[in-house]
Amino acid sequence: MIREGKFGVQEAMWLTTITISSKVFYTSPGLVVSIVGNTGWYMTLISMATAILGFTFIYLLLKRFPDKDIIAIFNDTMGGIMGFIFSGILGLYLLFVATSTISEFNEVVKVYVFPLTPSVLIIALFALGVLVLCLLGLESLARFAKLSVYAMLFGFILILLLGIHNYDINRLFPILGYGFDKILVSGVVRSSSYGEVIILAVFATSLQGVHHIKKAGYTSLIISGLSISVSLLAFNLSFPYYIGQEIVAPMYQMASLIDYGRFIQRVEPVFLFIWFLSSFIAVTGVFYCFVSIYCKMFRIQDIRPIVIGSVIILFAGAMIQSNIGVTASLNIQNIRQYGWIPPFILPLISLVIGTLRKRGVKSCG
């Protein structure tokens, strides 16, 4: 049996929250502005609500099988072959998310911070961090997420507050942007932004009971929704929508515009630490779940030997992307467009089939 360790609600909650929220540091806010203009800040709340609905299916599925993770549940409800395929799709989705995130990270870092540094060094260092933490285990990662979240929250709020002098309320109008129908459709589709909540179902056995998963899942979705919404609001307030859609890393740009007197002029260092640390945590969390799924699919008892090989795949996958255009327009767009299917629809299908085949416990009397 794979030993993933045990951790509490708070660790799981913050790990999931950081994994979901870290995308505000990349190209996603710019893409949101290009799709729905200046209404991204409440469009994401619609996405959050949709994700909460999607997570409800995951929760109901886990409730039917209290002591099992999603891979075991797929096998139980769908049978060996279909369960294997479902698990494989979920695993590949998580690997794709991890490689795309590293690739996006690499491109954004090259644009803003290290223009002359070769990609191979940036990605190799990233992969090294992922490798070490994966070898240390999920418990260590969850604890590190919990420990570092205080500093990250402090820095995040600090940047938002210090940027107040750049905010212009008029930039929020017209309040309905390109139209409510577009906002609604985009909101539902972009629930994929919250799809990483599925990692709770992958390491469900590490949490002490389904009620803990429920608490961690809903809380992390709400906190992530609010933090993404607040950062998008600050972004919309800081830049007009026609400029905003051109910006690759909006939060970094916002941090660099901070200017108070002669001394407090730029606070990118604060931002850089939050950005880097949250990216490390997010990718490691998602990647660990991929390795865990792989090991569970092939009934491999020890995760460590698989991690090293998988990190090489991760490294290669991230290096394949030729430039930021490909990464942003192809990978990230596709993940946002269809990324809601693996985390929310697969568990829903499993739930429906499990109910029809009368598998699992009916209720928790």
Next chain:
Amino acid sequence: MTFFELIKNLITYQKPTKGDRFELLEDYTERADLVDLNISNMNSSKSGQDTFSDTFSFKTPKDKKHPLDVDKWNEERRQKANIQGESTSLHKDHISKELYQNQQRIKQKFSIPKNKDIIIRDLKIGGKTEAFIVYVDGMADRKTINDYILGPLMAEGPLRTEPCFKESEDHFFIDYILKNVLSVNNIIKATTYDEVILQVLNGLTALFVDDSDVCIIIESQGYEKRTVDQPITETVISGPHEAFTESLRTNLTLVRRIIRNQNLLTEILPIGKTDNSKCGIMYIDGVVNNKVVDEVKRRIESIDIDFIMGSGMLNQLIEDHPFAIFPQILTTERPDRTASFLMEGKVIIICDGTPYASVVPVTFFHMFHSSEDSFMRWQFGTFIRFIRLMAFGLALFLPAFYIALTLYHPEAVPTELLLAIERSRENVPFPVIVEILLMEISFELIREAGVRVPDVIGQTLGIIGALILGQSAVAANLVSPILVIIVSITGLGNFAMPSYYMGVAIRILKFLFIFLAAIAGFYGLSLGIFIVGGFACSMKSFGIPYFAPIAPKTKINPDVIVRQPLWRQTMRPDFTNTLNKRRAGKIARGWPYKNKGGKKK
């Protein structure tokens, strides 16, 4: 292991060999929460554990017998043979009734006459009965031996005049000597040579009497030892000024003098196989979680090393992660701090020969606490703790931060400051990384030399450090003045660490961060924080996560970073799973709620 085996092991899969790690998880003893006990009330009850075993009964599945495989059967046979062997050897080791045989055996055991430290003195008790005493010269007190052992035994008195002791009544004779002749407070009887030898080596005197298979061990320790002095590494402004010494007995007494409670238990365990050294384990029965005590004893008893010279060596053998850089056992030289840890439900290990007590289990945050925090008002204590945390950050990250800023992120430095830095670096021929390594290594050299040099020339070393390496290096354009400030602040931050071992860990990690910052600026620094933080988060100290109670989150503890007022510290730390969680009444200071007459307002 040959070279090829090493390569093979590197590239082939090896199954993890370690068993399950000890974890202090919540269990039925958590129900102690329900019992509102106070340490003062514990005197009436024997121990918390007994209370629980009386109150709750737990069914354990009956062991089923299964046929053994060949290996297990062989193993059992071997164990049985060992036990039989031990019992026969024990039988052989019993003291004989023949005095001559006893003396020969003792001479053989101590390699007399080659070994000049061991003194054997023949005597006649009451002028009639043959006897001899054995002691180690220098370990035993000569005055005690002369005045209170030899004197009464050989003196004129009932032993000479009363002919009531028949040859068959040897035990009666021994008891008579114990009760009427020897005027020493602590006397025990031993029946085996091993026991006698161990006690003689500890400085006691053994008395063998003819026709008796019992040896009298008489308390006569009198070796030279240091008196109780002021602490060297944990000095405080307010609070007691006494520290442990090298004597185990003195150290145990110093702690017991502070906690005058019968539930404070001391167990003595042997540690070194050849040097026969021993350590004392102290804990408060009914407060401490017994699983921790059992784990401490299990680890100490499992040690199979010939020589352990104190707590420094013992700690390395019993800690959870020997390859981790952060200390997992806290050492203190202060009895008052030791006592406060005991009251928190920790286990204390004190070794003979070192003036330190080891505390387990501990967390990362304990490394920033000092006994002074509790003696000062809570605002001051909290402020000082924040200063220490800031010092930790500066000592660990400041040089790396400087490198990252100057090499990779100059845009983040305010213009005036950037110009000042660049002006100061204008004439320096080295890159920043060489400059900082030069200064840091020089600083480490001064520090290491400072420990070794005699006190008389200590001041000279300070002058050399300050003038030559600071002023002269700047004047020679080897380093920039701003770098001297950076290294000085880093050094000050390190000195502010209350835990010496944490300070050393920071010194080493500082170089790792410098290296990472030189490679990739803040990105490398973040990577370092991620990896080192991840390692630290994976650590446990005797079953307790290193970053408890923050990661994992346990119940709010009023004494982690913010030192809340004493009257709010009503509970013991949740993460130690103590049997008795409450350390103060629900209203710890009743006077604001009562009138002068004692009535409630």
